[in-house]
Amino acid sequence: MPDKKDNLYNAIYDVVRSVPEGRVTTYGAVAAAIGAKSGARVVGYAMNLCHGIVPAVPAHRVVNRNGMLTGKHHFSPPELMQQLLEREGVVVHDDKIVGFEQLLWEPLKEL
DNA sequence: TACCTGACGGGCC
DNA sequence: GGGCCCGCCAGGT
Numbered sequence: 001m002p003d004k005k006d007n008l009y010n011a012i013y014d015v016v017r018s019v020p021e022g023r024v025t026t027y028g029a030v031a032a033a034i035g036a037k038s039g040a041r042v043v044g045y046a047m048n049l050c051h052g053i054v055p056a057v058p059a060h061r062v063v064n065r066n067g068m069l070t071g072k073h074h075f076s077p078p079e080l081m082q083q084l085l086e087r088e089g090v091v092v093h094d095d096k097i098v099g100f101e102q103l104l105w106e107p108l109k110e111l
Numbered sequence: 112t113a114c115c116t117g118a119c120g121g122g123c124c
Numbered sequence: 125g126g127g128c129c130c131g132c133c134a135g136g137t
Contacts, residue, residue, distance in 0.1 A: 026119090026120095027118075027119050027120075028121085031120085040120045040121085040132095041117090041119050041131075041132055041133080042119095042131095043119075044117080044119055044133095045132075045133050045134060045135095046133090047118050048117075048118065048133095048135085049133095059118080062118080064120085065119070065121095070118055070119080073118080
């Protein structure tokens with residue numbers, strides 16, 4: 001695997017796209033799924049670059065460890081993240097996922 | 112061209 | 125129990 005880094009990002013997008021509708025995952029869960037233990041942050045960087053990626057990466061289903069929509073500010077408009085989640089049946093209150101632990105979808109556990 | 116900041120999380124003091 | 129620090133990549137200024 002010469003393009004390890006490239007595959008890393010590709011793996012991140014693949015995992016995020018594997019998240020079922022109405023479910024959410026965390027940066028740490030994705031990072032653990034791809035073996036990037038050093039960086040939940042790397043997942044965040046990948047999300048930052050998801051702009052223009054096809055097929056579209058459902059970054060709105062990725063939240064931080066607290067279940068908060070930390071990256072909503074990167075959407076346009078920011079409310080779009082919550083809108084998409086609510087559209088899928090996910091209840092969001094105060095930028096936080098209601099019943100987050102129940103909706104949490106862990107790749108390592110489910111995959 | 113170089114520095115800095117930014118979607119996180121876990122470990123250590 | 126709480127707060128601080130470190131690790132990682134890439135793009136913008």
